[in-house]
Amino acid sequence: MGILDGRVIIVTGGAKGIGLAYCRGLAAEGATVVVADLSDGGEVVAELESTGAKAMSLQVDVSDVAQTEAMAAAAVDAYGRIDGLVNNAAFYMAATRAPMEDLPPDEWDLCFKVNVKGTWLCARAVAPTMRAQGSGRIVNIASMTVNDGTPGFLHYVSSKSAIWGLTRAMARELGGSGIAVNTITPDYIPHDEAYSSVQPEVDVAIQARRAFKRSQVPEDMVGTLIYLMSPLSDFVTGQNIWVNGGSGFH
Ligand SMILES: NC(=O)c1ccc[n+]([C@@H]2O[C@H](COP(=O)([O-])OP(=O)(O)OC[C@H]3O[C@@H](n4cnc5c(N)ncnc54)[C@H](O)[C@@H]3O)[C@@H](O)[C@H]2O)c1
8 A cells, every 4th residue: 555546647757867766656655657758668667567566658758749648648548547747857968068158049949848848738738637637736847956046057947947937827727626736846866877977076066065965866856756746745736845955945
């Protein structure tokens, strides 16, 4: 028995990284997990099924209207309902790190298309089902770079700051239908070599200013997500929970 028994939850960008940790954590609490990613999530599904969980994989570009609508339809076809959506997919590691004058303008558009429009499109796709159920949970993922004003990738920081506002407005729009919308804001999580090899000094500096002086790992995010997907947070909406080991407060 888990606290999410019977809940069907879509995790975008669930095939790797922090999204994979979300999939594992949700499944361990009894949720049926839909792994929605540009990449094939078949291996994740096999792993979750080997633990006795129910799961399916869908190849989806979250910035494509038709693909997000097909994602919601496939989840309903398979399981009859959608209880949760985790808007985790993002254009992040591939983002150019450069002074603002040097950012490629086309990349700015791509960043907003995936991170902001994609978040809206996925929520838009699941909203009719959640409204019909009179319940649902949408969790959007932001970044501590918004609070920190981290220089060097203005397009990414700006796109994640949009998530804070989008969550609030969406919470008011969907609250009348019993749908909660919240943000989780993670700090820097260097979960594979790509992160530590690009900027090892970034993690060292962030650890130094944290109350908890260690590196943040994907599993640090999972408890807050489970809480926001569970009955424990039934009266929580429009909120922004910072999970950062005390690197900043609000
Ligand atoms: N890792 C960090 O330091 C950090 C810090 C703060 C916030 N975040 C946020 O956490 C989330 C996960 O980050 P991560 O480090 O695990 O990222 P990641 O790059 O390791 O994984 C992202 C996943 O999203 C998928 N994806 C990318 N574009 C997609 C699209 N258009 N449609 C569907 N899937 C797509 C990728 O295939 C990949 O599986 C992101 O929203 C990111 O912005 C990460």
